[in-house]
Amino acid sequence: MKKTLAALAAATMLMTSVPASADLIVPNLSYRTGPYAPGGIPYADGFNDYFTLLNERDGGIGGEKVVIRECETAYNTEKGVECYEATKGGGALVYNPLSTGITYQLIPKSAADGIPLYTPGYGRTSAANGKVFEWVFNYPANYWDAASVAIRYLLEENGGDLSGKKVALLYHNSAYGKEPIRTLTELSKKHGYELLEIPVDHPGQEQKSQWLQIRREKPDYVLMWGWGVMNAVAIQEAANINYPMENFIGAWWSGAEIDVAPVGMQANGYKSLAMHGTGMDYPVYDDLKKYVIDAGKASGAGDQFGSVLYSRGMYAALVISEAIRKAQEMTGKSSITAADLRNGFEELEITEARMEELGLPKFGQPFKATCADHGGPGAALIQQWDASAKKWNLLTDFIAPDDEVLVPLVLEDSQAFAKENNITERCN
Amino acid sequence: MLYREAGDFKTSYVADSQTFPIKFDRIRYYIIVAIAFGVVPFFINDYWANAVFVPFLIYAIAAIGLNILTGYCGQVSLGTGGFMAVGAYACYKLMTGMPDVPIIVHVILAGFITAGVGVLFGLPSLRIKGFYLAVATLAAQFFLVWLFNKVPWFYNYSASGQITAPERTLFGIAVTGANTPAWAKYLFCLVILFALAWLARNLTRGSVGRRWMAIRDMDIAAEIIGVNPLSAKLSAFAVSSFYIGIAGALFFSVYLGAVEVGEAFGIQKSFLVLFMIIIGGLGSIFGSFAGAAFLVLLPVFLKNFLVGQLGWATDLAAHIELMIVGGLIIFFLIVEPHGLNQLWRVAKEKLRLWPFPH
Numbered sequence A: 001m002k003k004t005l006a007a008l009a010a011a012t013m014l015m016t017s018v019p020a021s022a023d024l025i026v027p028n029l030s031y032r033t034g035p036y037a038p039g040g041i042p043y044a045d046g047f048n049d050y051f052t053l054l055n056e057r058d059g060g061i062g063g064e065k066v067v068i069r070e071c072e073t074a075y076n077t078e079k080g081v082e083c084y085e086a087t088k089g090g091g092a093l094v095y096n097p098l099s100t101g102i103t104y105q106l107i108p109k110s111a112a113d114g115i116p117l118y119t120p121g122y123g124r125t126s127a128a129n130g131k132v133f134e135w136v137f138n139y140p141a142n143y144w145d146a147a148s149v150a151i152r153y154l155l156e157e158n159g160g161d162l163s164g165k166k167v168a169l170l171y172h173n174s175a176y177g178k179e180p181i182r183t184l185t186e187l188s189k190k191h192g193y194e195l196l197e198i199p200v201d202h203p204g205q206e207q208k209s210q211w212l213q214i215r216r217e218k219p220d221y222v223l224m225w226g227w228g229v230m231n232a233v234a235i236q237e238a239a240n241i242n243y244p245m246e247n248f249i250g251a252w253w254s255g256a257e258i259d260v261a262p263v264g265m266q267a268n269g270y271k272s273l274a275m276h277g278t279g280m281d282y283p284v285y286d287d288l289k290k291y292v293i294d295a296g297k298a299s300g301a302g303d304q305f306g307s308v309l310y311s312r313g314m315y316a317a318l319v320i321s322e323a324i325r326k327a328q329e330m331t332g333k334s335s336i337t338a339a340d341l342r343n344g345f346e347e348l349e350i351t352e353a354r355m356e357e358l359g360l361p362k363f364g365q366p367f368k369a370t371c372a373d374h375g376g377p378g379a380a381l382i383q384q385w386d387a388s389a390k391k392w393n394l395l396t397d398f399i400a401p402d403d404e405v406l407v408p409l410v411l412e413d414s415q416a417f418a419k420e421n422n423i424t425e426r427c428n
Numbered sequence B: 001m002l003y004r005e006a007g008d009f010k011t012s013y014v015a016d017s018q019t020f021p022i023k024f025d026r027i028r029y030y031i032i033v034a035i036a037f038g039v040v041p042f043f044i045n046d047y048w049a050n051a052v053f054v055p056f057l058i059y060a061i062a063a064i065g066l067n068i069l070t071g072y073c074g075q076v077s078l079g080t081g082g083f084m085a086v087g088a089y090a091c092y093k094l095m096t097g098m099p100d101v102p103i104i105v106h107v108i109l110a111g112f113i114t115a116g117v118g119v120l121f122g123l124p125s126l127r128i129k130g131f132y133l134a135v136a137t138l139a140a141q142f143f144l145v146w147l148f149n150k151v152p153w154f155y156n157y158s159a160s161g162q163i164t165a166p167e168r169t170l171f172g173i174a175v176t177g178a179n180t181p182a183w184a185k186y187l188f189c190l191v192i193l194f195a196l197a198w199l200a201r202n203l204t205r206g207s208v209g210r211r212w213m214a215i216r217d218m219d220i221a222a223e224i225i226g227v228n229p230l231s232a233k234l235s236a237f238a239v240s241s242f243y244i245g246i247a248g249a250l251f252f253s254v255y256l257g258a259v260e261v262g263e264a265f266g267i268q269k270s271f272l273v274l275f276m277i278i279i280g281g282l283g284s285i286f287g288s289f290a291g292a293a294f295l296v297l298l299p300v301f302l303k304n305f306l307v308g309q310l311g312w313a314t315d316l317a318a319h320i321e322l323m324i325v326g327g328l329i330i331f332f333l334i335v336e337p338h339g340l341n342q343l344w345r346v347a348k349e350k351l352r353l354w355p356f357p358h
Helices: A002-014 A037-058 A077-087 A100-113 A143-157 A181-191 A208-217 A229-240 A257-267 A284-293 A308-331 A338-347 A352-357 A403-420 B023-043 B046-072 B080-097 B103-126 B130-150 B182-205 B207-217 B219-224 B229-256 B267-280 B285-309 B314-335 B339-353
Strands: A024-030 A066-072 A166-172 A194-200 A221-225 A248-250 A271-274 A381-386 A391-394
Touching (some): A024 A037, A037 A066, A037 A284, A066 B285, A066 B314, A077 A100, A077 B046, A143 A221, A143 A403, A166 A181, A166 A208, A181 A194, A181 A403, A194 A208, A229 A248, A308 A338, B023 B182, B046 B182, B046 B207, B046 B229, B046 B285, B080 B103, B080 B130, B080 B229, B103 B130, B103 B182, B103 B229, B130 B267, B182 B207, B182 B229, B207 B229, B267 B339, B285 B339, B314 B339
Parallel strands (some): A166 A194, A166 A221, A248 A271
Antiparallel strands (some): A381 A391
16 A cells, blocks of 8 residues: 555656646547557657648647647557546647547547547547537548448449348457448348458457358458458458458558558559548648658658558648637637637538648548538548559549438437437537 | 554454554554545546546456455456456446436446356356366356357447446436546545455455365365365355456446447456456455556556656657566566565564564
8 A cells, every 4th residue: 555655646746747838739649559559650650740740831820839749548448548638638629549449438528528539530430410429520531431432332343233242341349340330231231232240359360260251151342440450460361362352342441551561462452441542642741751751850760651541640630730720710819729629620621722732632522510510521532552563542533422321320329329428419 | 663563452352353453554554544535535636536546446346356266265267357347238238227226236236247147157166276267267258258249239239339338426426427526436436445345354354265265275175174165166256256347347337438348358357457466465455456556557657757757759658668567577576476465564574573683
């Protein structure tokens, strides 16, 4: 007991460091350790570097410097809670934890604390319903959009008919991996394909039995909802059983260089969804190189520059910075609060012209949020890995999801949440 | 020195057999209880509650539970995570099924349900021992996690398979859910821990505990002197699972608020609690507290120190932290294989003889 108290007393002294309050504080709950670090590192680097760029090139946003407070979660929910509690004081503006599990925990907490949660392409899909989820934003696209886009793409490939086909879903056995199941089940009723659910347990390094099952069942297509080391292992296993790579489609969290590169030439032809454009042919990279990389201010080791997940972290930072700008515009002050930022998120519109101004023409889809719609249009691209050139090529333009199926599902799930938590709908 | 027995006379058997026979120990204990109940709730904030105290209190309950089984009764168990999951899911089903019942009732019922499951998985202990039993409980761990992932009824058919604790109150104050005040979380867990630790201490001092220890020390000899291995082992499994189930229920409902079984109650959790009792000291209630404190507080402390104070990169700090914690575990186990509790006991012995050690 004495030891405990001594440790506590020492920790008390350490907890009293409070940052200057005038800056814009953006916590970054990142993970650079553990089995999910391959995805966490580039995302965190892109996120930090974009804000560094704004600070260095423009002197911050609206004259206010952005201060990133990074906290290591290791993709673990207990550490995520600790990080959230440690960073939420001192004017934290927004959370972007890049973990569906942590997001589920933060949804009620952040609403109680009045801090917006921005979860692009992950988290709780039904948070797209702003009538129920006042503090959560997940535009431009979510998991159910992704599942629907993947099926639409397969429909296109098969002349509009999937009946009699067998589609396997290889998923991370967690909240993240289970998210698309509901949509895929609904869509299977509509289009007549057979859905085969194959879970892979955390962390996903052991997939022999799953691929044995795939070899036995011979599905026409395999969709994958994987993350971290699970991706590369799955692609390697697919190569081992000579599964045709062009019939193997990953979600947008299973489509980075780091997932396919270890498999080498055998990964050629592997496809994945993408929320945004890929590659370094965007003007913003010139500025990033000039102000961040060459100035020696890059986050992490600086070796992730331009990768898929780096650009996704950058995209998330971009949307947050635009929301901050919007909030500054709305309040007329440069120093904003988390509640102002929530209003900024809700009024945010990013047009193609704005993306071009920001140095990312044709990178992401334009979207406009409203009080009821926190989910955005939800379209996605399909990209394919070219192993000899070591780059991702975009195969399609943005494919819109099947809202006819998704809208009722989002309503149903969000209303169940509202009922459980006694939330009255807003925006009416 | 304060720490001496001179002048501390016992005139009755009751006085002689009390939990803290030395006056200094007794006073120290009263002071800690007074601070825990009377001072901390007034100063606690969200960070201290959610990052430090609540996890410490909950892990202490789990560690006491496992210590009863492994430390006192000698039955090695690797199923702690699975049993915690039973507690969490039982609590969730009760909370959502009977919303009007006070949360404390749900938590205790969750403990009883887990006790039942624990007895079921304890049955093999009658035939197998040691490492083989550890493997049997490992099967329980994997089976239970698989079950809660597989059967949608357990998570009320939610889209993601997560369970989320709705707001529940006790005496009109929220204890679970996002609007819970920090002090309410803390006090709720503290009261339960205090009651359970008090119960455990007295159970292990009484005839039940002596039966467990007889089984632990040599089961054949215990049977010869009239200890029934069936009742002794199964009661240890039941009591231990009851504690672990309550810890699991609190872990889900009060601490995290939303869990998915594979991540929150995986095999790592079983190992973590086992490490707590090994580092703290097998067969000791104080050791359960010390072990839980060591493994919950040290990483948080190191992180705050390395990142907050020294300004290191978060990934470097996380890696160094693993090394430091691992190194300290090895150090402690080399210096004192019987855990922090033994270290404390030796320190006490030395202090009693000071300044004339022999």
